[in-house]
Amino acid sequence: MKQRDKPAARPRRRKAARPAELTAAALGLFVEKGYAATRLDEVAARAGVSKGTLYLYFESKEALFKAVIAMGIDPVMARGEALFEELRHDPVALLGALLGGWWEQIGATELAGIPKLMIAEAHNFPDVARFYHEEVISRGRELVAGALELGIERGQIRPVDVASTVQVLMAPLLMLSVWRTSFAVCDVDACRPEKYLPTYFDLFLKGLLVRPGGEMRDEA
C-alpha cells in the first residue's frame, strides 16, 4: 500500500470511495472499542489514510459517528417494505421472511454492529438516538406489526398484543447480533446462528408447552 519512493504511476486518489471506506473502518472500531475509546488515528490507519484526510471528509468525530449510523439505514428499509407487499398474501411466511431477512441483511453482516453501537451511545447522542428510533426502529416495528395483524385477521396467528409481541419477537435477533459483537470471543458456542435461528423460529411459532391452553403456572 505504501510506495512513496517508487515513481510508479499509482492512482492513490480516491475521493469518491473515501467516505464509505472511512465509515466502514469507523464502524468496526466503534463497535469493538466504543466511540470514546476509538482514536481517529486508528480509524484513518484502518482505512489506509492519515488522520488529516479524515478531516477532509468529516468535520468532526461526532459527524463521523452520525455518518456511520446513517450509512446502514436506507438499504434495509427499502427491502423490508418490498417484502411486505410481495408476501402480504401469506402473513406467516411474511413474518418469517421479515425476521429471516433482517438476520441475513443486518444480523449476519457488518451492519450488525450498528444496533450495539446505537444502544451503547444513545445516551451520549440523544439526537442521533431519536433519529435512529424514528427512521429504523419504529419503521421496522411497523412492518412486523403489520405482518402480525394480517395473520391475526386471517386466523393464522393467535390474537396477541401486537405492540409488545413485536418487541419480544425482535429481541432474540437483536440480542444475537449484539452478542456476536461482544462476547463472541469467550462464548463461541452461543454464536451459532445455524443452531440458534431454527430454535428461535420453532419456539415462537409453536411455544414450549406440550399442551398449551392454560396459564403459565397451570402444571401440576
Next chain:
Amino acid sequence: MKQRDKPAARPRRRKAARPAELTAAALGLFVEKGYAATRLDEVAARAGVSKGTLYLYFESKEALFKAVIAMGIDPVMARGEALFEELRHDPVALLGALLGGWWEQIGATELAGIPKLMIAEAHNFPDVARFYHEEVISRGRELVAGALELGIERGQIRPVDVASTVQVLMAPLLMLSVWRTSFAVCDVDACRPEKYLPTYFDLFLKGLLVRPGGEMRDEA
C-alpha cells in the same frame, strides 16, 4: 491501633460505606455514558467525595470497573440456586420463577445496567468478560437449562434443543433491561415491563400459531 467499638455519632467519615457508594455511582455513570467517557471526577462527585478519595479505595479506574461488575454477582446466583431446589418438582413453575426472578432481582433494579456495561466493554476488558461469562452467564444458563431438561423429562415441555433454547429464552429479558438503560428516553412505550413480560411468557410457552404442528411455512 483499632478501636472501632464505639459507634460515632456523626457519620461524616464513612470508611465502611464508601466502596459501595463509589461503585454505585460508577455503575450509574458507566452505564449512562460508557466507561471511557466517564470522568473519575464525576464518579467522585456523585458519591459526594473528591477524586483523591476514590483512589484511597480503588487503585485505578480499571479496578473500579472490576469492582462494579463484581458487586452484582453473588446475591443473584445464590437466589437462583435456592429457587432451583425449591421448585424442581414443578419444572414449568421453576422456569417461570427463574426468569421472573431474574427480572425482579436484576432486570428491574439498578443492576440491570451491568449486562449492558459488560456487553459494551467485553472487548476492552477480555479478562473481566471471561470472568463474567464463567461466573454469571454460564451458571445462569445452567439453571434455566436444568429447568428445561426436567420439564422435557416429565413430558411437560416439548423436546427442544436445550442449549439454544436457553439463549433464545433469555434474550428478551436481557434485551428489555438493556433497552431500558439506553433508548428509554425516546422510546417510553417499549419499556413497559407490565405489558412486555406477560406477552413474553405467553408467547414462548404457547407460541404464535393457532394450530402448531407443521413447519414454519405450513400455512396456505
Next chain:
DNA sequence: CTATAATTACTGACTGGTCAGTAAGTATAG
C-alpha cells in the same frame, strides 16, 4: 476534664501523557 500528640479520612492543585482538531507542506494530475 483539659491539652496536645497521633492517626485517620479526605481534599484539590498539579503533572505528564493522550488525542481531537489544525495548518503548513508535498506530490500528482491536467
Next chain:
DNA sequence: CTATACTTACTGACCAGTCAGTAATTATAG
C-alpha cells in the same frame, strides 16, 4: 502553473493518577 488529494507536524484541552496538606477524630499525659 494551479487545483486537488493527501501527509506531517504541531497545539491545546483534557483527564487519570499523585501527593502535600487539612480537618476531624481518637489516644494519652498531666
